[in-house]
Amino acid sequence: MVTPEATSDSGTRVLPLILDGGNRQLLVEWIDGHPSLEPVELADGIGETTFDVCILDKAAFRKHHDKLRTKKTTTAPVLLPYLLLLPDSESDIVETDAGQLADNVVTETVDELVTMPIQQAELHWRLAALLRLREQSLTLHDRKRELERQVDVFTTAQDIANVGAWEYDIDADEWWWSDEFRRIYGLSPDTPPSQTESFQYYHPEDRPIIEEAFDAAVEDGEPYDLDLRLTDAEDDHRWVRTIGEPQHVDGELSSVRGIVQDITERKDRQQ
Template structure:
């Protein structure tokens, strides 16, 4: 489940402070900031919803494993933890399993603040952490949208019997989609280059596609051809092959195209 953004009713802060005096001070600070909403610990940290956790040494010692698990379950979205420590104790933190060195603490804690600290600095530290969290939420949402678009693109290719490809003229790297491979009868683990894909065309049509592709790369000329193809399993097809040059500063940077299986359409017309 995707975590909700921190904007809206307020930033949900879990004050996981076991020292009574420090907890009261923190709650007073939270009460003085309308944009901050205190969250009570539910049945466990895993069941508690919050945007940021402010904790002390005792809480880190007690809840270290569950805090790390909570952080891992929300990844790649950042769930920030801010650790408050007296300056004299900022070097080492102890748990039941022994002592946690600084590098282990930083795997769990995103910000370590030594006390005493001015309220203005605490607010600034929290704001910076929450900004990072919001950025991670946005990135996560964008990635999900991209994955959805890719899924829709692949579904559309399957329905329309259309395979896509792209050739980078600078690096000479070539990419093709799964549907492109299916049309050519080539498995996903079989090496396939652009020039190798030309070998599947009918011998009489092969010079046509090779010349068209060369003109697209060298002169930026698009092409749209209906040609004969025999796939790797010796199935005979008609395909529509399209190449569209892409230019940057007047120079062809890549060629993108599709190959569509039009065998049924050609058979109906004959």
Template sequence: MTDEQEFAAAESTDSDANANPNANGDANPNAEVDATADANPNVDPGADQFAVESAIDAIPDPWFAVDRRGRLREWNEAFAEATGYADAALDGMSAQGLVPEEERGTLRRVMSAVFEREEPDRRESLLLAASGERIPCEFASGPLTDDDGTVVGMTGTARRLERQPRLTDASPAQRHLEAIANDPRTIVALLDTEGRLRQANDAAVWFFGVDRESLRGRPLRDAPDRAFPARVRERLRNGIERAADGEFVRFELPCPYSDGEVVLDLVLRPVYGRDDRVESIIAEGIDITDRKRSQRELDRAQELLEQSHQIAGVGGWELDVSGDGIEMSWTEQVYRIYGLPVDEPLDVEAAIEFYHPEDRPRLCEAVERALEEGEPYDLELRLLTADDELRWIRTIGRPVRDDGEIVAVRGTIRDVTERKEREQALAASEARFRSLTEAMDTATVGTFILDDDYSVVWANELVEEYLGVDADAVVGRDKPELVESELKARFEKPERFASEVIGSYRDDTGIAEFECHVLAGDGREDRWLLHRSMPIEEGKYAGGRVEHYLDITDRKRRQRQLQAERDRFSALFENLGTPAVYY
């Protein structure tokens, strides 16, 4: 069954459901929902979908989309307002119910042409509102395709007319001839199979900037350079040859104009004679410059928004080179980072002057490579704001291509001053720490360094010699647990040692100092140590502690010898009956 036959069959089932729709907008209980028209599961219901829906609702004319069964699937606010139906009533409604009965046959033929031959259509007809009002409109419709290029429906607009429409069911050739005479917005020309001009409408004559008679009989590609420069003539010639061979040809054609470039959506449509041979070609060109510009602006805004929302406080920027020179645009956050008012006029050269003189060459080289070679960049640079404040920023740039050509560089910028300052402070602290530990490794003091959780982060070699533990093996261990499980057993008074050491952790603001006696065993020598523990108040391990073990064995030995001498002299003097006096 062809699409046209399917529409005819569907029309009979829809006529009762759509003939008297509820003017209050109640949903039609008989409306079918085509399972093939379900939303594409790959469409992100997030920011991208919101942007698309916003763009559709921004279309001033009523806009609609139907599936291959002619069921209404999408519409904008202008369409709902024009027809007077609520969204629930429009969802799944047959398009046949939105036109008067006498126009339904024409609608079926238009849909068949769109679905089977992928032909766009433009005609005047009537839109039937919920109130019964017959609204004169100019309908412009075309195929709706999925990502694979398969036609899945039809989309179009309905521009309201201030006069009654020309209702005609003429042949395509007749409709095009009428368009040549009446459509001021579309460039329409009738060509022979060699591309020579037979007839042109007023819009074409105005666009080419010459009189009609000077064009007639000349190849379209020989139109003035202003309309078709040399760089597009070959493409135009190739398109005409394909159309003469019976191919429907459509492409975008950029043409220079007095105030910039005009982009035409150009269609070359073959017209067949009685012998089924191509006898002429109809060329139609619609100015889509504004639409392309709007799409680029929408894409730009969307990408800037996505990039800016990756990290809070990030600004978005763009360098557009698609026109003459470089056009720079910033989001408000970029102005805030620079310390500038949002409306401050600024060009690229002035923006670069804000960077530190030593960093400017790196930035300029990165931007140049991105524009010329398509190389992205990610830099951290110093920026002197308008308030003379030195800040660190991170800027990321990515090239943007259009048909393989780099047309812009877009990116983000973020103030990373606080992070850089932390990194610099950490680096300085680590440098001091390395110097300290290197000095400790050559000293005569056994040392533990603990973090704020009292885990061992470093121990020197003398710890191994004095206490009999592997300095590397204890790194990362909980020091209180290490004391209880291993270290205290090495001392003459283990419980006192554990109590003194762990007690210093509870009062982590004070300095703890006591003498302790390590017993010989497992490769350890018998020695006396002075334990001294103090808090770390700043730097990488602020909140932790440093513990020193100083070997005082010789001092204790001398003290014991001295005490023995004193005891000996005391006994001698007691025997002599004379008190001993020490100086």
């Protein structure tokens, strides 16, 4: 998987995959003239070469097409952009050794196709646009990985600490429970979250306490932190610590989030 380390400190790595000697020399000189760009040489193969964008001509596309497609596939979902330069007279069809390659197959591999001759300013604009898309895809990929890591850590922490999470959306009048919340309550995965299911398992003497605390959180934004008795859906008796924290958006009370922790062992030790 491509990571942000693909971009070096000295600049963006550009692979000038141009087989025409004269055009390649001009392209390399142009890249060298931009401090933010760094030309890279083809290593042992496309797969072993690290770059952020590839600029190629028709001959290079024909020669390396399969490996370029493989490289793009292995870096997905991060975008690895390819910019194809074509003579104006041949911009409709790209030939391969097997005959002709349909335009839709070209677009599966190439992200930008420009005809030559091309002004340097336009080439710079096209290249900058592709690199912005790449940077955005890298950022989104990093955020997704971080979110997945946080979810994994949160899930592990719930399992270790016997803590279940819940949320009540006030405007939508909708509940959400975590898997550990359901386990503490002895509820099956297909049990729909609801206020009734959330409170009916508390001890009859403790049920008015949790209902009053929850109503104060929803109506007045008052948080609560309570130790209460609970008999789960499988008729097992527990002590739980239940916490509710009102949440605000733009100054308005929007939801209540909280946790339920199984503290039965701690209560047994105290008693």
